[in-house]
Amino acid sequence: MHRKVRLLLLTLIVNSLMVPALGEASPQFQFAISEALRNSDGRPTPGSVYVTLIDGRLNRTSKSNLVSTKTDISLQARAGTLDQYPLRLLDYSFYQMPIASVVQKIAETECITVLFDHSVEDFVNTKIDLRLMKSSPMRALWVVLESQHLNYEYTADRTLIVFRGKVPEKVKVMDMVYRSVRLVAAIEQISKLAGLTARLHNSAQMYQAAQLNITLKDISLLRGLEWILNSRRLTYEHIDCSTIIIFPDESVRLT
Numbered sequence: 001m002h003r004k005v006r007l008l009l010l011t012l013i014v015n016s017l018m019v020p021a022l023g024e025a026s027p028q029f030q031f032a033i034s035e036a037l038r039n040s041d042g043r044p045t046p047g048s049v050y051v052t053l054i055d056g057r058l059n060r061t062s063k064s065n066l067v068s069t070k071t072d073i074s075l076q077a078r079a080g081t082l083d084q085y086p087l088r089l090l091d092y093s094f095y096q097m098p099i100a101s102v103v104q105k106i107a108e109t110e111c112i113t114v115l116f117d118h119s120v121e122d123f124v125n126t127k128i129d130l131r132l133m134k135s136s137p138m139r140a141l142w143v144v145l146e147s148q149h150l151n152y153e154y155t156a157d158r159t160l161i162v163f164r165g166k167v168p169e170k171v172k173v174m175d176m177v178y179r180s181v182r183l184v185a186a187i188e189q190i191s192k193l194a195g196l197t198a199r200l201h202n203s204a205q206m207y208q209a210a211q212l213n214i215t216l217k218d219i220s221l222l223r224g225l226e227w228i229l230n231s232r233r234l235t236y237e238h239i240d241c242s243t244i245i246i247f248p249d250e251s252v253r254l255t
Contacts, residue, residue: 087201087247088237092132092140100124102144107160110137111241117163120150124162135251139235142226143253154222158194167218176216176224183210183232187246190225201247204234 088109094102100116107114116124128148132140145152145162152162153171161168178186184200184207191198200207214231216224229235235249 085201085239085245087136087245089134089136089250090140092130092135094128094130096127096129098125098127099144099148099150102128102130103141103162106137106140106144109238110141111158111238112154113157113159115159115161117161117168119164119166120162123148123150123164129255131254133252133254136235136237136247136249138226138237139249139251142230143251152223153220155220158222171220173218173220174224176214176219176228178212178214178228181212183207183212183228186212186228187225190221190228191244194221194225195242197243198236199239199243199245201245204247207232207234 092106104114126148128144130144130147132143135143141152141160149164150162151164151167152160153167153173154160155170156172161171167173176190187198210232212228214228216227219227229246230249233249234246235251236244236246239245
């Protein structure tokens with residue numbers, strides 16, 4: 001039986017809850033995953049996806065097979081300083097690619113490991129089509145898995161486990177109950193418990209005074225954080241493996 005922990009916050013006063021506003025993203029680099037390569041008949045080539053890297057400072061474009069953006073450009077090269085951090089809003093286009101491959105390719109940019117539970121062994125090789133514009137990698141994972149009616153939770157070491165039915169035993173679940181609590185206070189509390197530092201992007205400063213009222217049952221820490229962010233149409237990405245940045249979700253799913 002899973003151990004449940006109830007977090008009941010009625011009043012919480014926290015000074016300096018989040019880092020002061022980060023500068024708006026003026027991307028020195030932009031990432032886009034282009035449409036799949038097409039055959040001579042104009043149809044996409046199954047399983048083919050390319051990532052396009054545009055370096056705005058050098059006015060140069062290069063292409064490579066879909067790989068982790070973290071191996072393409074270091075944090076310092078992407079941001080210089082956190083105040084100038086450019087968000088990585090990606091355009092995803094997958095055609096006839098296995099669910100497992102899609103999930104792993106998206107996740108490898110975000111300091112998380114993916115594990116597929118035995119309950120989904122018959123589903124992970126299902127081939128899917130997906131077009132998603134202006135999305136954070138974490139939001140893209142949500143869309144992919146939800147579209148296939150697959151559940152997922154996180155372990156304490158930030159392993160994302162995909163499953164169906166009963167939550168795997170290795171996942172520690174809890175109940176989260178927030179009543180009239182500042183949104184940023186809840187975000188910081190959950191982030192700290194997960195071993196992360198949360199930063200609020202300049203584009204999300206309007207949420208500094210927002211209040212949170214939510215009840216989540218049988219959920220892992222990070223999944224709870226994602227549900228809370230999603231309730232306000234927010235998303236996040238990893239600046240590094242111990243820091244996340246939160247910003248509005250403006251993703252658009254086309255297929």
